[in-house]
Amino acid sequence: MTRLPHGRPSDGAPADAAGELCGRGEETALLDELLAQARDGTGGALVLWGEPGVGKSALLRYVHDRAADFVRLSHSATRPEADLAHAGLHGLLRPVTDRIESPTTARAAALRAALGEGGGPVDRLAVGAAVLSLLCELAERQPVLVVVDDGQWLDEATGLCLGIVARRARAHPVVVVLADHSDPATRPWQGLAAVRVDALTDESARRLLATAAPLADEATVRKMIRETGGNPLALHELAALGGDFDETEYHRQGRSPRVGPRLRRAFRAAIEALSPPARLLTVLAAAEEHGDRLTVQRAGRASGAGDAAWDEVADAGLLRVVGDRVLFRHPVVSRAVYEGCGGAARRQAHRVLAATMPDGAEERAWHLAAMAPDRDENVARLLERTADRSRIRGGTETAARSLWRAAELSPAPIDASRRLAGAARAFWDAGCAATAERLLDDAERLAPGPHIARRSGGLRGVIEFTRGRPEVAHHYLTTDMNHVSDPGAVLELGTLALRVAWSAGRGDLQDGALELLRELDVDGPTVSPGTPAWWRGDGPADATPAAMCAADEADVRARATIPPLLPPAPLGLAWGIDGPMGDVLRRRIPHLRRRDDPPRLAVALAQAAMLDNVAGRWAEAESSAVEGLRLARDMGADHIASHCRTSLGWLAAARGDERTVAEATARSLETSLPQGVRALSAAAHWSRGMASLFHERPEEALDSLMRLTEPGHGAEHPTFALLAALDTTEAAVRLGRHDLADERVRALEAWARRTGAPWARLAGYVTRALVGGAGAEDAFRAALDVPGARSHPLLHARAQLLYGEWLRRGRRRIDARVQIGGAIEVFDRLGAEPLHRRARREQDLTGPPGGRGSPGTGATHRLTAQEERVARLAAERLTNREIAVQLRISHRTVGHHLGNVFAKLGINTRTELNCVDACPEPP
CATH class of the missing domain: 1.10.10.10 (Winged helix-like DNA-binding domain superfamily/Winged helix DNA-binding domain)
Structure with a gap:
């Protein structure tokens, strides 16, 4: 028996318009070879076998279409005719019955008797010889192609006849191609060449979906391929059922998406071919979604399905046992079997499975729910308790499905609404954002009230936060703080309210959220005296820099156990607490990965990316931002996605990749400007200003950076105005805008005095030096000597470069080379290409007169x-x-x-x- 590799595509393999033959290059090559041999006078036979929907019929259509110069005889067997002797032969030979000789010959008599046109007994061997003789006679004029689909439903007599023909036709130009679900070694065509048609590879499945579902995004394509296991018919039908992957239906069922009618019929037919015990065993395995072998085995034995039934389903290729698990070939097979077996068979399977389990078993509640004919509060309570136990173990998605099903079974609308809200929160925590939002909407329509916020943990405000609608999010978050009972959840809602208020640049909203947080009583630190300063950006006037910085750093480290209390990364950077914040996030991210908590993981990654950028860990920053962006896209969290793009845009500006800067900032501004998220708009303009400044376009840079302080502009934001103050000052000085430069210098120096943040002190000294004056060199030296300044390597190297340029213009070339050389080393290590080029030019200018020339440069x-x-x-x-x-x-x-x-x-x-x-x- 020939066994082809797993659906490997072949160059130049023909494919129809629907893409059904993607990845079938080797199979079609074998079929083409059979036809070519027949044209040369040699016959042959081939059996194509594999599971329903894998593409056998498409291959039969292919060979039929390629044999236009053949006499083509084809038949598709059906189950109703499986018990009618020679029914398949009748369908196959109907086009050539006029070629049968007069009934006086023995051959004609045998054929007519087999076709029901003559009396007398039917000799199967004589019929086989007569059919072979007829086909050979037809082949004397032109080759003959015999194609039979669904060979598993052929009547026994026709199967034996075709076996005789296929084994003896090689001496004549007759080709026989049959398709069957089962291994031909157990069928009448034993000994014939056979090819198992396997599922498509991922690459071929993607090519198929490019035609069948051209609008599907990458996440949807991955899900479709994973859930169908590369079965072509399943891919086509899943694409046709609404055009994209129905995430909500998938999560409600907890198994692969529903299958289309053709695939369902195909598997139903495969199951009906089994004996009743084997059929029940297959349905039991499909109903027991965990695939626990012992559970299915106990239920099967209780229903009379013993070892013989296990052997039968294994031989049929439907089930296989791996250790303690019973597996189908891929999830869509399980779904097709489950849907195709009928409601009565499903209820019987769940009834048997429930009967084999103890009363306290979690799975028993699911089986009782599956067989419940109507709403049932008792079963709903069992499912709710199952959900509680699942959440304790970290099974958030299992808990979510349990609560959803409990809501469906709840007789009272208020109970259904309450359970839907709980399911919404569990789905959200599992990263299933679309499903969570739909269930929350359903809960609110069914029975609105404070119970929804209580059970969902204030999910509505959290959703609005991820969407980036700050004022709407702030309203829900602060309102739901009064309804949520869990102190930790209330704390998270309050800090999210602070975040959205800061993002919108709304000090009044920040003050309102801070007031609510002050009233909280939770274990551990909540709102310390310094916390309002963090958020408002106006620390106490009488605080010394060292005291403020030390208090804030201690506060950050104390809050490591309550991550929601940490401020946004830009604000933490502004206050100079980026070091301890980064430490907290680096410990937090692996924990969130282990917990499989996509929403919080995406936020943490977005925060960490920005802190890693300024700390010079650019590879880590890029990795975090890309991962966070992928998670945010999958959840539909536009706000978090924009935060990740912000970090990628900043990094691209520093590296000199202006195309990426333009793309990232444009995407961010598309959402942040209409929604009033000033922090994201400001970050986008900062990245644009950096890119222009580093490419020595100061006028363009200043145009972008001025938006950060322009009253009423959508990018006006005090935190980002401070962070970009050095860039604004440099651009303004190069354009002669000393009034603007002086304003930014004063703002930076005041902030540095207030916070003691190393970056602010360094930037304050550098900007003071840039505006000139007698103390410029002292300012440069003070900047480079700021304790902790090297923890911001790009900023420190820029200070060296600016100092070196100042020295070079003062003709102090040796001193200049020292500073510029240090900057070059850092720019080279980081990959800050535009600044590296600028520093190299400056270094060149510090050489002796004419030192750059060479005899090969001519007069220059x-x-x-x-x-x-x-x-x-x-x-x-x-x-x-x-x-x-x-x-x-x-x-x-x-x-x-x-x-x-x-x-x-x-x-x-x-x-x-x-x-x-x-x-x-x-x-």
Whole structure:
């Protein structure tokens, strides 16, 4: 028997418009070879076998269509005719009955008797010989193709006849191709060449879905492939049942999605071919969703399904035993068997399974629920207790399904509403956001009231938070704090209310949430005296920097056991508590992964990504942001997804990837601006401003960064205005906007005095140095000496670069090279490409006059480094003022350098500067 690899595709394999033959290259190649041999005068036979829906019929259609020059005889067997002798032969030969000889010959008599047109006994061997003789006669003029589908339903007489024909037709151009569900070794065509048609590989299944469900997103495609196991018919039908994956139905059933009518009929037919005990055993296995072998075995024995029944279902390929589990080939087979067996058979299976279990067994409640004909409060209570035990063990999705089914069985609307709210929360905690929201809506429609907030833990506000609608979320969160009884849940709602108020830049909403939090009485630290300062950004005026910083850091470490109390990452960074916050999150994330808590994990990853960015752990930051973005997309949490894009946009700006910056910020602004989430809009404009500044476009940078302080603008946000103050100051100084630069310097210095945050002290000193004055060098040195400043490597290296540029302009080249060299090392390690290029240029300018030249550069070797730089920018058609902005020199100095360039090169116009532009850049 030939056994092909698992659905491996072949280059050039033909496929119809529906994509049904994706991944069937080797099977079609074998069929093409059979047809080619027949055209050369040699016959052959092939049996295609495999589970229902795997694509056998599609292969039969393929070979039929490819044999247009053959005499084509085809038949599809059916169960009603399985007991009628020679019924299949009658259907197969009907097109050529006129070719049967007169009834006087023995061959004709045997055929007519088999077809019911003559009297007398039927000799099966004679019939087989007569059919073979007829086909060989037809093949004398043109090759013959015999195609039989659903061979498992062929009557015994026809099966034996076709077996005789297939084994003896090789000497004639006759091809026989049959399809069967079962291994041909146990069928009448034993000994014939056979190919098991397996499910599609993931790659081939994706190609099929690209045609069958072109609008399905990646998460849906993954689910469809996983749940169907690559069965082509199941993929087609699942795609047709609504176009996309019905997550809600999937989670309600707790098993694979419902199957289509064709697949259901196919498996029903496969089950009906079994003996009653084997049929019951298959349905028991489908009803026992955990696949526990001992449970199915006990139930089977209690119903008379013994070892013989187990052997029968195993031989049929429907079930297999692996250790203590009973498994179907893939989930959709279980679903097809369960749906296709009929309501009476399902209820009987659940009744038998429930009878074999002790009263306290959790699974017993499920089986009682499955056989309940109507609403039943007793069963609903059993399911609710099952849900409570499941949640204690961490089985949130099992608990959710138990509560959902309990709600369906609840006679009283208030009980149903209460249980639906509990199911919604459990589904939310399991990361099934769409299902959770639908159940919460159903609970509110059924019986609105405070019980919904109490049972769901204030889920409505949490959902609105993830969607990024701050004012709506704040209303629900603060209102539901009065209805939720669990202190930990109330604490989480209050801190979420603080977050959304901060995101919206609404100090009044923050104060309201803080007041509610002050009234809480929970074990452990809640709202310390310093906490209001964190959120309002206005710490006590009389606090010393060291005292504030130390108190905040201690507060953060004390709150490690209550993560909701931590402020958002940008706010923690602003206050200088990013170090301990990062430690808390790095311990928290593995715990959330083990708990399988996608919503909180996505939030933690988004927070950690930003803190890792500023700490110079860019690989970790990117990994966290990408993982958090995937989780947020799967949950439909736009707000969390935008936070992850914010980190990716910041990282792309630092790396010089302007395309990613544009894409990430555009996606964030699409949702944050209409919804009034100022923090996300501000973060997007900050990333854009950074990207422009690092690519030496200060005017464009300032245009973006000014939005952070523009009154009434959707990106106005005090926290991000502080974090971006150094960028704003640098852009303003390069454009001569000293009024704006002075304003940002004062804001940074005031914040540094108030918080003592290392980044703020460093940035405050650097901005003071940038605006110039007698104390510029002292400010630069103080910036580089700030304790803890190196924990923000990009910021510290920028300070070195700016100091080195200042020294170079003062002709202190040796000192400049020291600072610029240190910056280059950090930029290179981080991958900050635009800043690295700028630092290399500055380092080059600190070399001796003419040091960049070489004999191969022609006349340009006589130019100084600064003259060559000016000449290159002038060759790019920049004006003197634009060159002055780039090089941070006056436009008059630019004119002086250009005069020297023209004299040394012997040219008179800027258009003749191409010779300089063509020279290679220095290393």
